[in-house]
Amino acid sequence: MYELYAVKFNYLSYNKPSTPCKSSYNKPSTPFFLVRSDAFPVVNTGCVLYSVLLTAPPVKTEARERKGERERERERETLSKSCPFSLSYSPSTMESQVLVALALSLVGGLSTSLGALFVIINKAPNLNMLGLLQGFAAGLMLSISFLDLAHNALNSIGFLKGNLWFFAGVLFFALVVNFIPEPTVVPQSETDKKKKHESEDEGSGKDMMKKHRRQVFFSGIITAVGISLHNFPEGMAVFLGSIKGLRVGLNLALAIALHNIPEGVAVALPVYFATNSKWQAFKLATLSGFAEPLGVIVVAYLFPSSLNPEILEGLLGSVGGVMAFLTLHEMLPLAFDYAGQKQAVKAVFVGMAFMSASLYFLEISLPEMTL
Secondary structure: OEEEEEOOOOOOOOOOOOOOEEEEEOOOOOOOEEEEOOOOOOOOOOOOOOOEEEEOOOOOOHHHHHHHHHHHHHHHHHHHHHOHHHOOOOHHHHHHHHHHHHHHHHHHHOHHHHHHHHHHOOOOOOHHHHHHHHHHHHHHHHHHHHHHHHHHHHHHHOHHHHHHHHHHHHHHHHHHHHHOOOOOOOOOOHHHHHOOOOOHHHHHHHHHHHHHHHHHHHHHHHHHHHHHHHHHHHHHHHHHHHHHOHHHHHHHHHHHHHHHHHHHHHHHHHHHHHHOOHHHHHHHHHHHHOHHHHHHHHHHHOOOOOOOHHHHHHHHHHHHHHHHHHHHHHHHHHHHHHHOHHHHHHHHHHHHHHHHHHHHHHHHHOOOOOO
16 A cells, blocks of 8 residues: 655644654555645645655565565464354365364264163163153253353344244244144054953053153154254354364364263153154164254355355254243153152253253363354
8 A cells, every 4th residue: 555644734834844644545555755745735634734745766575575475364364263264275175174074073963872872771761760851851951942042142143133033933833833733542442442341440541651652752753853953053063163173173072972962862761761662762862963964064065155144043043942942842741740840840950950061061162263
């Protein structure tokens, strides 16, 4: 840029210049000699009464070019720290980063399978134990909803927009659940009707158990959907951490892995109880973890051209609303029915405390980045 040094003169005497002030023009930087001239129009720099004539003699610019290159390098470093998406990658570098991020996200995502293994290696729980574990899982879900997803949405896009997105998720899922039929008891066959009077108590108990199992299975499916939606942005975080470096990405993946183990328990437990199938419980918990590498693929190939950060935060806030609704509508009532209100509430707060500690550990492992 041309550096314009304009001298302010006294109104009464042109021979008493005051301290020069500096302005800039959009041209290559070169040193100048100042030559006073009243023939040129006044330059409006905020402190100039009379302009000056600037002359630019030939000078060596190698030193200035080196200085400019260093300044541009510092700007690139600053930009890379504030927004990793502003960096430009060669195809080979980008592909290698995606592969590393996919591998790390698989480590984090498949840890839900460890939670499922913890469930299936033990005997199917009785109703009281199921109620306590449902309360614990409800605490996990509420912490994720309010302390993670909704909290981040409010901070990122503002209080009003964050709340609108959150309650949009609540309303959407309330409508969805309204159209899903409640679990009902399978109609009795003719043989069952004939034996009804002979074993009324026994049949009634079996019917109630069937109803319980269907309700629990329904809550397990909804929990799996909610956990999958929660795992999706975690995959995005792993990709961003991998851009920062392998060490950051690895630490983040390990933190997410520890964070996901109880989520695998929350998914596998109701499915195992309802179906008595270890394979079904393990499969559903594992599938919920695959949302994490899917998040890596989406952020690697769609962001930032097709994914608006504000809309992304809003959608995550809606996910928080969905999870809060399904927890209060499906999981807590079951926990109260099976374990009693007092015991279930205690289990809820234990789950919330556990997930809060997990979220804190995850947050201190996250690299500083701006979407």
